[in-house]
Amino acid sequence: MNFSQIDIDETHIRLTSDLSVHDLRGHVFNLRKDLKDYIFRNNEFSISLEPLKMPEGDLPSIVLKMYESSILCDVGPMACVAGTISEMSIDYLMNCGSSYSIVENGGDIAVVNDRKVLCGIYSNNEFLGNDIAFEIKKRKMPLGICSSSGKIGHSISFGESDCVTVLGKSASLCDGLATRIANCAYGDSSQDRIANALECADEYREFFDSALIICGENVGTIGRLPKIVETEEFRDGSKKGYGSVRN
Template sequence: MYFEEIDIDQTHIHLTSDLDGADLKHYIYRIRQDLKRYISMNLDFLLSIEPLKYKSDGLSPIVLKMYESSAKADVGPMACVAGTISEMSLNYLIDKGSDYSIVENGGDIAIINDKTVLCGIYSNNKILGNSIAFKIKPRKKPLGICTSSGKIGHSISFGQSDSVSVISKSPSVADGLATRIANEVTGEDSESKISNALEIAEEYREFFNGVLIISDENVGTVGKLPKIVESPEFNVKINHEK
């Protein structure tokens, strides 16, 4: 098993894979260059917090994927960037023959696993702490696990969630939806914050498997989530079950 950290500008990936990740680093560099070139000619793509109209002709795969996912999630394209890079990186490894790869990019995870994996839920919640995890059963198809927070990290969020985690077949879409739903964790108290966010999440059920929302002393869920188990506090977001 290979463990590698890939740092390219704002992309910070923790990779666990049954394949050597050396070629992946070059691939990530190439798609990031495609993205940077597009942004240099289309500043709205970088700055918009709403979906943008686009024509697919001539777009690089990363730009097209970000447009498509942001349109589904009703967010700006850059809200999907980390999940898109995770998704494309995982697909690259799968095309190379990987049966077990975890690409974690700033908390946005793309995974395919032929053995059980524990994925830590990092929320810093005052009651739950960081001691619970999703138990991901072996699977043959990719899965996205993406998280947004109004209290942790540098991403823009207009809500006050400890964490909003979205499980989807597409990590790119999961990333956008985590931002969209987290923006709605607002209200006078913890219960109303959860209620408002759950109402919005229901509008996007066709695009995700499940959503977990943690805010203060309340937790809300929509759809079907992996089993949630107690786990020692995570220093990193991924551990392997022994």
């Protein structure tokens, strides 16, 4: 297995892949160039917190996907950018012949895996901690796993969740939906926040497979989540990997 990191401006990808030869860096660079060129001519695309009407005419593939996802998720286009880059990266790697690759881009993940893989759930929740993970069964089709939080990270969230994680076929959609659902995690108590977030998630049920909402001492779920397992940590906080799973 090959491990690498790709850092291009705001994009920070951690890659695990069965491919030793590829040019994902060049692919991501070109995606970002197309996006930056478009934003230079259409600044509203980068600052709007609401979906924008898609213009007529040819659009770069990354811009087109961000328009489509943001419209479906009812969020601004940039709410989908990290997941879109992850999704288009995993598609590129699969076209290169990969059957096992994990693209993690600032916490927004796209994965294709021909064997079991663990995906950590980092919510900093005082009850659950950061020692749990999804156990993703082997699959031939890509899976998006994207998160949003009202307490962690630099992204804008209008809710108060510890973590909202959405899983589905499209990482681009999952990214936008995580933001949309997390924005609805408001209320006087954690129970209210969970209830409001679940009500919001139900409105977009056709666009994702499952979601996990963590808020204070309460957890909400929708759809059929992967098995959740405990993981062990090294003292420095790094995960031991597959051998660390405790059922």
